[in-house]
Amino acid sequence: MITLNVNGKKRPVDAAPDTPLLWILRDNLGFTSVKYTCGISECGMCTVLIDGEARRSCIVY
Numbered sequence: 700m701i702t703l704n705v706n707g708k709k710r711p712v713d714a715a716p717d718t719p720l721l722w723i724l725r726d727n728l729g730f731t732s733v734k735y736t737c738g739i740s741e742c743g744m745c746t747v748l749i750d751g752e753a754r755r756s757c758i759v760y
């Protein structure tokens with residue numbers, strides 16, 4: 700179990716360590732506004748801010 704701080708709220712997450720952040724946000728936490736398109740860090744549709752830095756969540760583990 701890990702805890703993520705998403706939009707200022709702490710959220711416990713139970714996910715395998717090799718689960719991309721994109722799927723944790725969508726499937727575990729219900730943030731469907733984070734979109735999956737290419738899955739290989741090319742399109743930018745899954746971009747989120749992590750500590751103020753834009754990151755492609757499909758390749759963040």
Ligand code: FES
Pocket residue numbers: 734735736737738739740741742743744745746755756757758
């Ligand atoms: S889904 Fe395309 S960059 Fe992540």
